[in-house]
Amino acid sequence: MQFSEFQSTEQLNTEFADRVASLLATAIDNKGKASLVVSGGRTPLPFFKQLSQADIDWSKVTITLADERWVDKSHEASNTALVLNNLIQNKAADATFVELKTSEESAFGAEASVKQSLQQFSFPIDVLILGMGEDGHTASLFPCSEQIQQGLTSDDVVLAVQPTTAPHERMSFTLKTLLESQQIFVHLVGDSKKVVLDKALAGDKVEEMPIRAILKQDKAPVEVVWAAK
Numbered sequence: 001m002q003f004s005e006f007q008s009t010e011q012l013n014t015e016f017a018d019r020v021a022s023l024l025a026t027a028i029d030n031k032g033k034a035s036l037v038v039s040g041g042r043t044p045l046p047f048f049k050q051l052s053q054a055d056i057d058w059s060k061v062t063i064t065l066a067d068e069r070w071v072d073k074s075h076e077a078s079n080t081a082l083v084l085n086n087l088i089q090n091k092a093a094d095a096t097f098v099e100l101k102t103s104e105e106s107a108f109g110a111e112a113s114v115k116q117s118l119q120q121f122s123f124p125i126d127v128l129i130l131g132m133g134e135d136g137h138t139a140s141l142f143p144c145s146e147q148i149q150q151g152l153t154s155d156d157v158v159l160a161v162q163p164t165t166a167p168h169e170r171m172s173f174t175l176k177t178l179l180e181s182q183q184i185f186v187h188l189v190g191d192s193k194k195v196v197l198d199k200a201l202a203g204d205k206v207e208e209m210p211i212r213a214i215l216k217q218d219k220a221p222v223e224v225v226w227a228a229k
């Protein structure tokens with residue numbers, strides 16, 4: 001695992017957006033297309049605005065989310081709305097965004113239709129950007145959920161999750177899907193996230209802090225990008 005510290009979120013957003021854009025441009029040069037998986041929550045908003053202005057051929061890029069809260073796009077917790085309003089804008093408006101949320105009432109039972117939607121997404125993932133919660137969850141692999149073992153071991157692409165310490169049913173990429181990425185970034189801002197990161201690095205029980213399954217593996221290269229504020 002590589003750890004990159006930035007002096008400010010502004011510096012992080014600028015340099016990280018350049019890095020991601022460069023990886024996507026290289027994938028386009030090599031195979032004519034590129035794929036990007038992003039996360040939701042609060043951390044990525046200013047970064048999305050920065051990345052949306054990158055000067056690459058976005059018409060050759062497909063984008064989706066690593067996880068989604070099972071709410072409508074009009075809901076303030078919608079990760080889909082966050083991406084549409086902040087990343088699929090400016091130059092990146094030419095990208096193809098594959099939404100994870102489907103029309104089913106519950107995420108449980110919607111896995112098949114999500115997999116169907118993901119047929120528009122261009123696997124394997126070239127760039128995966130993950131966040132991390134204060135409980136060590138990543139994507140929606142929540143340590144508190146009944147589905148955590150399934151999320152860590154399933155051969156499926158996605159699974160439905162019901163966290164007990166956070167609201168909303170979720171749809172999440174499984175660990176297997178996440179690790180089939182060419183490059184993984186873990187994007188963190190704030191001292192409290194650094195405390196959680198250090199705790200994750202100091203232990204081994206993946207069920208207690210699922211981010212460990214990303215940080216402590218040798219299948220895909222991982223870089224943590226962090227700024228204190």
Ligand SMILES: O=C1O[C@H](COP(=O)(O)O)[C@@H](O)[C@H](O)[C@H]1O
Pocket residue numbers: 039040041042043044067068069079130131132133134138139140
């Ligand atoms: O619920 C979620 O939380 C994590 C972390 O979000 P943040 O607000 O602390 O940045 C996020 O990575 C995930 O996509 C989201 O659904």
